[in-house]
Amino acid sequence: MENTAAGPTPDHIMQVGLGFWASKALLSAVEMGIFTELAAGPRELSELAGRLGLHPRSARDFLDALVALGFLHRSQGHYCNAPDADLFLDRDKPSYIGGMLEMANARLFGFWNHLTEALRTGQPQNESKNDAAASPFTALYADPARLKGFLAAMSGISQGANLAIARQVPWTKYQTYADLGTAQGDLAVQIALANPHLRGMGLDLPEVGPVFEEYAEANGVSDRLRFQPGDFFQEPLPAVDVLTMGHILHDWNLAEKKMLVGKAFEALNPGGALVVYDALIDDDRSQNAFGLLMSLNMLIETPGGFDYTGADCMGWMKEAGFRDAYVEHLVGPDSMVVGFK
Amino acid sequence: MENTAAGPTPDHIMQVGLGFWASKALLSAVEMGIFTELAAGPRELSELAGRLGLHPRSARDFLDALVALGFLHRSQGHYCNAPDADLFLDRDKPSYIGGMLEMANARLFGFWNHLTEALRTGQPQNESKNDAAASPFTALYADPARLKGFLAAMSGISQGANLAIARQVPWTKYQTYADLGTAQGDLAVQIALANPHLRGMGLDLPEVGPVFEEYAEANGVSDRLRFQPGDFFQEPLPAVDVLTMGHILHDWNLAEKKMLVGKAFEALNPGGALVVYDALIDDDRSQNAFGLLMSLNMLIETPGGFDYTGADCMGWMKEAGFRDAYVEHLVGPDSMVVGFK
Numbered sequence: 001m002e003n004t005a006a007g008p009t010p011d012h013i014m015q016v017g018l019g020f021w022a023s024k025a026l027l028s029a030v031e032m033g034i035f036t037e038l039a040a041g042p043r044e045l046s047e048l049a050g051r052l053g054l055h056p057r058s059a060r061d062f063l064d065a066l067v068a069l070g071f072l073h074r075s076q077g078h079y080c081n082a083p084d085a086d087l088f089l090d091r092d093k094p095s096y097i098g099g100m101l102e103m104a105n106a107r108l109f110g111f112w113n114h115l116t117e118a119l120r121t122g123q124p125q126n127e128s129k130n131d132a133a134a135s136p137f138t139a140l141y142a143d144p145a146r147l148k149g150f151l152a153a154m155s156g157i158s159q160g161a162n163l164a165i166a167r168q169v170p171w172t173k174y175q176t177y178a179d180l181g182t183a184q185g186d187l188a189v190q191i192a193l194a195n196p197h198l199r200g201m202g203l204d205l206p207e208v209g210p211v212f213e214e215y216a217e218a219n220g221v222s223d224r225l226r227f228q229p230g231d232f233f234q235e236p237l238p239a240v241d242v243l244t245m246g247h248i249l250h251d252w253n254l255a256e257k258k259m260l261v262g263k264a265f266e267a268l269n270p271g272g273a274l275v276v277y278d279a280l281i282d283d284d285r286s287q288n289a290f291g292l293l294m295s296l297n298m299l300i301e302t303p304g305g306f307d308y309t310g311a312d313c314m315g316w317m318k319e320a321g322f323r324d325a326y327v328e329h330l331v332g333p334d335s336m337v338v339g340f341k
Numbered sequence: 342m343e344n345t346a347a348g349p350t351p352d353h354i355m356q357v358g359l360g361f362w363a364s365k366a367l368l369s370a371v372e373m374g375i376f377t378e379l380a381a382g383p384r385e386l387s388e389l390a391g392r393l394g395l396h397p398r399s400a401r402d403f404l405d406a407l408v409a410l411g412f413l414h415r416s417q418g419h420y421c422n423a424p425d426a427d428l429f430l431d432r433d434k435p436s437y438i439g440g441m442l443e444m445a446n447a448r449l450f451g452f453w454n455h456l457t458e459a460l461r462t463g464q465p466q467n468e469s470k471n472d473a474a475a476s477p478f479t480a481l482y483a484d485p486a487r488l489k490g491f492l493a494a495m496s497g498i499s500q501g502a503n504l505a506i507a508r509q510v511p512w513t514k515y516q517t518y519a520d521l522g523t524a525q526g527d528l529a530v531q532i533a534l535a536n537p538h539l540r541g542m543g544l545d546l547p548e549v550g551p552v553f554e555e556y557a558e559a560n561g562v563s564d565r566l567r568f569q570p571g572d573f574f575q576e577p578l579p580a581v582d583v584l585t586m587g588h589i590l591h592d593w594n595l596a597e598k599k600m601l602v603g604k605a606f607e608a609l610n611p612g613g614a615l616v617v618y619d620a621l622i623d624d625d626r627s628q629n630a631f632g633l634l635m636s637l638n639m640l641i642e643t644p645g646g647f648d649y650t651g652a653d654c655m656g657w658m659k660e661a662g663f664r665d666a667y668v669e670h671l672v673g674p675d676s677m678v679v680g681f682k
Contacts, residue, residue: 008425010438010501011673016367016410017442020450021634023360028457030358055463061636061647062460064622068630069357084349097351101358105457109361113451116369119403122396160351285401289409293362295402306402332352 020109025065027105030098034066035081035089042078097156111300118299125300141207151211155186158246160331161277162187165244166194168328169275169338174241176269178203180232180260181248185212185225191244192221201228201238232260237267244275249313250294253304258316261339265320268341274322276313277336283311290333313337361450366406368446371439375407376422376430383419438497452641459640466641482548492552496527499587501672502618503528506585507535509669510616510679515582517610519544521573521601522589526553526566532585533562542569542579573601578608585616590654591635594645599657602680606661609682615663617654618677624652631674654678 029035032052037043043051049059063079066072071085081090088097107126114125123129128138141147165187175198179188182202192200202212206229216222228238233256237243243264249257264274281291291307298305310327317325317339325339370376373393378384384392390400404420407413412426422431429438448467455466464470469479482488506528516539520529523543533541543553547570557563569579574597578584584605590598605615622632632648639646651668658666658680666680 008428009673010425010429012411013367013425013429013438013442014498014673016363016412017371018445018631018634019364020361020445020453021638022357022630023364024453024456025634025637026354026357028460031457032460053461055461057463057645057647058460058637058640060626061633061640064626065630065633065637067627068633070353071357074627084351084354087349088351088354097354101354104359104361110451110454112361112365113454115365116372119369119373119399120394120396122398157355281405285405286408286415289363289406290359292402292406292409293359293366296366296399296406297362299399299402304398306398332350332355 022065022069024105024109025062026069026071027101027109029062029066029071030089030101031105033091034063035071035085035098036091038072038079038081039086039090039092042075042080044077045079048079097159099152099155100157103150108297108300112297115296115300118296122299124302128303141205144207147207148211151184151208154247155184155215158334159186159190161246161334161336162190163194164330164334165246165275165277165336166190168330168336169242169273171195171198171242173271174198174273176200176240177242177244178228178238178240179244179246180237180264181245181251182212182227183208184215185227186215187244187246188225189216189219189221192216192225193219196224199224201226201240203228203230203232203238205229205231232263237263239267239269241269241272242275243268243272244277246277248278249276250278250298250307251302251305253306256304257308258319261313261316262320265317265322265339265341270341272341274317274339274341275336276339277330277334278307279333280313280327280335280337281307281309283309285309288333294333310335310337314339363406363410365446365450366403367410367412368442368450370403370407370412371430371442372446374432375404376412376426376439377432379413379420379422380427380431380433383416383421385418386420389420438500440493440496441498444491449638449641453638456637456641459637463640465643469644482546485548488548489552492525492549495588496525496556499675500527500531502587502675502677503531504535505671505675506587506616506618506677507531509671509677510583510614512536512539512583514612515539515614517541517581518583518585519569519579519581520585520587521578521605522586522592523553523568524549525556526568527556528585528587529566530557530560530562533557533566534560537565540565542567542581544569544571544573544579546570546572573604578604580608580610582610582613583616584609584613585618587618589619590617591619591639591648592643592646594647597645598649599660602654602657603661606658606663606680606682611682613682615658615680615682616677617680618671618675619648620674621654621668621676621678622648622650624650626650629674635674651676651678655680 111125177200185202188202209227212227216225279291279294282288295307314325322339329335452466518541520543526543529543550568553568557566620632620635623629636648655666663680670676
């Protein structure tokens with residue numbers, strides 16, 4: 001892309017540099033519920049603009065930009081959802097992943113405007129910016145509506161990986177499991193659904209309990225899956241066959257990461273396994289841009305968090321005493337590291 | 342991309358929805374002068390971090406993200422510029438186009454965080470937000486440093502198109518030209534350089550004069566190219582053979598656009614031509630996402646501006662009296678419309 005017979009062109013630079021235009025257009029479309037509105041069927045410009053509250057000056061350009069970006073189709077003056085937008089961005093479908101984008105729209109886009117300050121200071125740029133002593137999750141957990149949105153967002157962004165873990169780990173060898181930082185509990189639920197012989201629990205701060213229990217109930221696994229309130233920094237981890245941590249380890253600094261991996265080793269039953277997953281950076285740190293940018297997002301969001309490579313994580317596992325470990329790709333940018341005690 | 346044999350995937354949605362991460366990383370890199378620093382030669386992590394003022398927590402992730410995005414290369418621990426970044430993002434090269442990205446970083450990224458409000462109200466979200474009576478350019482022109490940055494940015498983003506216009510228009514038929522809203526004057530300069538028989542002028546508000554004259558002098562065309570201070574809304578346009586308007590017409594509302602095209606028709610010598618260029622939207626308004634997003638940028642930046650299709654512009658030209666018109670692609674997202682009197 002950057003080199004042609006005639007020499008370099010500025011196209012890739014301009015495309016990425018102004019890429020926030022397309023990004024914010026999609027985020028605003030999700031915020032305004034366009035894809036939920038169009039899931040009911042195609043609509044003409046004026047009707048759609050009226051229902052969404054789009055000003056006449058902006059409506060046509062905005063909707064046509066979403067067409068050109070591939071999220072809407074337009075035929076004979078009627079707009080409708082593209083197949084991926086209809087499946088993943090209609091709030092009324094269980095496959096909705098827009099919660100993550102709603103959060104990105106409401107919080108991250110503005111915080112990322114301070115990326116340069118984060119790069120120079122190493123300090124977070126989110127709600128905790130003016131209260132350095134606060135836990136990164138204090139502001140989040142203090143507001144029930146914001147918390148529920150965050151938890152649903154985590155489920156949305158994680159479900160593909162959760163389904164893969166429910167299949168790819170050799171679960172037949174195990175009887176019990178616990179998911180740390182379980183949030184809404186989608187990973188714990190998917191494991192239970194795919195493996196009827198297992199009994200599990202989800203651990204998180206007490207505020208998360210009602211959301212977890214509602215989700216387990218709705219998925220018909222509450223007889224085998226219970227919520228365990230607790231702080232995985234303050235208390236020992238439960239003695240189970242398998243411990244899972246999805247999009248957890250990247251929130252913490254190196255000492256905290258090693259401490260969590262060490263606590264997992266101590267807690268696991270003999271022969272047990274630790275399953276860690278995140279948007280792992282490739283070992284050469286030159287290919288997985290998403291994982292590296294996610295690490296910058298941890299810079300924006302946390303006092304010491306960062307993403308890491310599979311080799312990094314296997315190193316921490318071996319240091320903690322795990323006898324063996326491997327890395328396996330899940331879906332999209334996510335991979336898991338499995339360590340055996 | 343959105344459909345696979347196994348059905349739609351969320352990849353395209355997540356890539357665009359979180360695309361502002363990559364975008365802001367590049368904008369911060371330009372702001373910090375990374376590519377200018379590396380134009381001098383490859384540097385190791387710690388040396389580069391020290392010279393740029395990158396905090397140890399962020400330096401490696403940030404630089405490796407720029408590697409994964411293709412703007413830097415890394416070999417044996419040394420970072421260097423990719424060829425396109427070296428040519429277009431080194432401030433010390435005349436081919437630098439980073440001025441536009443510096444402006445996007447300092448102004449547009451934050452303003453676009455208010456896109457939803459713009460879509461609902463039809464109102465700009467830039468410096469003029471709290472002063473609706475202000476001209477969109479008042480704040481810009483009031484600050485010489487900001488003005489010079491804006492003018493250089495416009496040259497950077499326009500030069501490819503300007504070079505194409507200097508070749509593609511049948512200049513041999515004409516003797517005189519004037520460029521409206523000329524800014525630094527790059528279009529007028531490129532036309533003069535490629536066509537030694539022409540004499541031209543650049544029109545803009547008086548504040549622009551020194552910047553224009555310095556640029557014409559530096560390019561050795563000041564004997565055939567002069568600055569004409571004026572406001573193209575308040576005064577008649579000059580009588581010349583060719584009038585050009587690059588990235589001008591999209592700043593204004595429909596009535597203002599038609600008025601400018603009409604004034605151009607009145608002013609042109611018999612047989613003359615009007616050359617208009619912008620990131621023209623395709624006539625079906627379904628392909629050129631950049632043009633449609635640029636139109637949303639005009640929503641953010643101006644009280645009534647919008648981008649338009651080639652067919653739209655040819656329609657205004659014919660309405661104004663032009664006997665014929667055609668559309669021709671220039672480079673990247675830019676195309677021109679040429680109308681003949």
